[in-house]
Amino acid sequence: MSTNIPIIEARNVSKEFAGIAALQEVSLKVSAGEVLCLLGDNGAGKSTLIKILSGVHAPSSGEILLDGKPAAFREPRDARNAGIATVHQYGGTVPLMSISRNFFLGAEIVKGRWPLRRLDLQTMNRIALEQIQSLGVRRVTDSSRPVGTLSGGQRQALAICRATYFGARLLILDEPTSALGVREATTVLKLVAEVRSRGIGVILITHNAHHAMSIGDHFVVLGHGKVVASFSRGEKSAAEVVGLMAGGVELQALELELEQFKPKAVS
Amino acid sequence: MNSPVQSGRTDAPEARVSLRSLLVRPEFTAIAGTIAVFAFFAIFTGDAGFLSMAMTRNYLEVAATIGIIAAPITLLLVAGEFDLSVGATVAAGEIVMSYLIVYAGWPVAPAFLATVIVAIGIGALNGYLVVKTKLPSFIITLATLFIIRGAVQGILRMLNGNSVIDGVRSAAGEDPLVWLFSGMVGPFSVSLIWWIVITGLAAWVLESTVFGNRIFATGGNQAAAVRTGIQVDRLKIMLYIAVAASAVLVAAINIFTINQGNANSAVGREFEVVTAAVIGGALLTGGYGSPIGTFFGALLFGMVDQGFFFTPLPDVWFLTFLGFMLLIAVVINNYTRNAALKPRGSSQ
Ligand SMILES: Nc1ncnc2c1ncn2[C@@H]1O[C@H](COP(=O)(O)OP(=O)(O)O)[C@@H](O)[C@H]1O
Numbered sequence: 001m002s003t004n005i006p007i008i009e010a011r012n013v014s015k016e017f018a019g020i021a022a023l024q025e026v027s028l029k030v031s032a033g034e035v036l037c038l039l040g041d042n043g044a045g046k047s048t049l050i051k052i053l054s055g056v057h058a059p060s061s062g063e064i065l066l067d068g069k070p071a072a073f074r075e076p077r078d079a080r081n082a083g084i085a086t087v088h089q090y091g092g093t094v095p096l097m098s099i100s101r102n103f104f105l106g107a108e109i110v111k112g113r114w115p116l117r118r119l120d121l122q123t124m125n126r127i128a129l130e131q132i133q134s135l136g137v138r139r140v141t142d143s144s145r146p147v148g149t150l151s152g153g154q155r156q157a158l159a160i161c162r163a164t165y166f167g168a169r170l171l172i173l174d175e176p177t178s179a180l181g182v183r184e185a186t187t188v189l190k191l192v193a194e195v196r197s198r199g200i201g202v203i204l205i206t207h208n209a210h211h212a213m214s215i216g217d218h219f220v221v222l223g224h225g226k227v228v229a230s231f232s233r234g235e236k237s238a239a240e241v242v243g244l245m246a247g248g249v250e251l252q253a254l255e256l257e258l259e260q261f262k263p264k265a266v267s
Numbered sequence: 268m269n270s271p272v273q274s275g276r277t278d279a280p281e282a283r284v285s286l287r288s289l290l291v292r293p294e295f296t297a298i299a300g301t302i303a304v305f306a307f308f309a310i311f312t313g314d315a316g317f318l319s320m321a322m323t324r325n326y327l328e329v330a331a332t333i334g335i336i337a338a339p340i341t342l343l344l345v346a347g348e349f350d351l352s353v354g355a356t357v358a359a360g361e362i363v364m365s366y367l368i369v370y371a372g373w374p375v376a377p378a379f380l381a382t383v384i385v386a387i388g389i390g391a392l393n394g395y396l397v398v399k400t401k402l403p404s405f406i407i408t409l410a411t412l413f414i415i416r417g418a419v420q421g422i423l424r425m426l427n428g429n430s431v432i433d434g435v436r437s438a439a440g441e442d443p444l445v446w447l448f449s450g451m452v453g454p455f456s457v458s459l460i461w462w463i464v465i466t467g468l469a470a471w472v473l474e475s476t477v478f479g480n481r482i483f484a485t486g487g488n489q490a491a492a493v494r495t496g497i498q499v500d501r502l503k504i505m506l507y508i509a510v511a512a513s514a515v516l517v518a519a520i521n522i523f524t525i526n527q528g529n530a531n532s533a534v535g536r537e538f539e540v541v542t543a544a545v546i547g548g549a550l551l552t553g554g555y556g557s558p559i560g561t562f563f564g565a566l567l568f569g570m571v572d573q574g575f576f577f578t579p580l581p582d583v584w585f586l587t588f589l590g591f592m593l594l595i596a597v598v599i600n601n602y603t604r605n606a607a608l609k610p611r612g613s614s615q
């Protein structure tokens with residue numbers, strides 16, 4: 001019965017910056033074990049929306065519901081405590097620190113009594129490695145080596161793994177695949193699927209319609225701060241989605257314009 | 268290809284000891300350099316007296332007064348900040364403490380405590396200005412260097428028309444605490460013990476505690492550190508206070524060893540401590556460094572400083588020699604660090 005209550009829901013959320021509307025009446029919801037892809041061109045309002053969902057900004061109007069109840073996040077910590085984790089591009093890791101030190105940063109495991117209280121590096125190394133491998137990243141075999149030795153995809157994996165280990169119920173991934181090569185991106189998308197299968201909700205922001213189509217359950221396309229389209233898996237083709245993202249009409253106009261150049265280019 | 272090669276900062280308890288894992292440690296350059304310089308002076312100037320006990324005592328003393336400050340400076344560098352005001356803070360500590368002992372007639376203990384409180388004030392001010400203005404700490408502490416140095420000289424001029432306060436030892440009389448600063452442990456001065464203890468403490472804090480983990484994160488990626496809830500401003504202010512406190516410890520050692528507080532003391536010490544830390548593997552951009560490496564950086568500095576006296580070169584060439592050593596050290600350190608960070612195991 002309660003399984004259909006979304007983890008998080010935005011209802012008619014608007015946000016203005018100094019009189020300029022960055023978001024207008026945006027609604028969306030994500031349930032457990034669901035991947036929502038948030039699509040849209042640069043400046044469409046994607047980052048503004050996830051900043052509201054993660055407690056960085058307060059909405060100008062509209063409301064945020066957490067497990068069906070109104071929530072007021074005053075700061076990012078409130079959202080984090082509610083199980084909403086944001087993973088930034090490059091995973092927000094510290095390259096010169098070891099994998100396990102990164103994994104436990106801010107929540108270190110210690111042993112011993114106060115004046116001699118110290119990091120339990122052995123336990124930290126073991127847990128970090130177990131967690132990363134359990135998400136299918138088997139190529140990492142030593143969690144004491146610096147994060148700087150990891151690839152971009154592995155760093156994303158580390159950050160995602162860390163968020164789920166510390167109890168995230170909703171993961172917000174801001175353009176996790178945009179800086180990655182094809183194979184690396186595939187690794188991250190597989191990871192998202194694995195996370196979803198554990199019943200965690202995911203909001204995936206991306207520019208790449210194909211990445212979105214391969215993993216998404218629901219799709220919300222933003223354009224100029226408004227919801228341009230909202231649909232479920234299988235309801236639209238990748239080509240349609242690309243058109244929506246670029247603001248359909250403009251793209252058609254562009255195609256018409258390009259038509260005129262075709263004969264000249266051939267001759 | 269898929270052998271688990273050890274890299275830079277491995278925390279693995281059973282880290283495999285390979286030549287490579289040794290080479291990429293941040294301390295490597297400083298330790299190798301220390302051995303090389305010791306061998307050089309021992310071979311070429313050993314007969315002239317470099318290996319004598321008196322000489323050993325001398326260079327350890329020089330190294331200690333650098334190393335005591337360089338250890339907390341290393342933590343500050345790892346946190347991504349800089350402190351140019353330490354030399355001026357040593358002078359301030361010398362004048363405050365010798366004033367209280369010689370002119371105000373205070374016993375050593377309260378005089379030292381009062382000086383430490385002054386240091387806490389200086390450190391807190393440096394730290395507060397750096398985190399509030401968000402300006403480069405290089406500039407902020409360059410300003411406080413001038414402010415403190417000038418104030419110390421100016422105030423002392425008004426007080427006794429001079430730039431020194433003499434007779435600290437006789438004013439302290441038989442105070443047993445004098446031993447803590449200028450006593451001897453066997454053939455060596457007690458400053459050696461302070462240096463070793465403070466280095467050990469700094470190394471332990473940095474490598475083995477939660478606070479140390481957060482120092483690394485603050486200097487390595489401040490935005491990420493803030494996002495995980497680390498209070499980077501508070502952490503930096505604490506490190507500035509630790510640095511200033513170490514500077515007044517050196518001040519106390521100086522006034523009892525030299526029997527004088529001097530407003531012109533420790534000019535240029537700010538560069539000597541950073542030189543020791545950088546030779547020891549610390550990265551000026553933050554996120555990387557080793558108090559153990561810094562220890563050897565300071566030792567190297569002391570050996571060259573004193574050993575140079577025995578070479579046929581006039582001692583004005585000392586700085587040139589030091590400059591070349593620093594250059595070689597940073598080039599090697601830069602190379603080994605990049606080697607440590609090369610992606611591996613992810614290629615195929
Ligand atoms: N802090 C801010 N102050 C003023 N305007 C902002 C701010 N953040 C975003 N905007 C504006 O809001 C609009 C949406 O931006 P953003 O949410 O970053 O889009 P996206 O992430 O989809 O590229 C843009 O016009 C942007 O200039």
Ligand SMILES: [Mg+2]
Pocket residue numbers: 046047
């Ligand atoms: Mg954005």
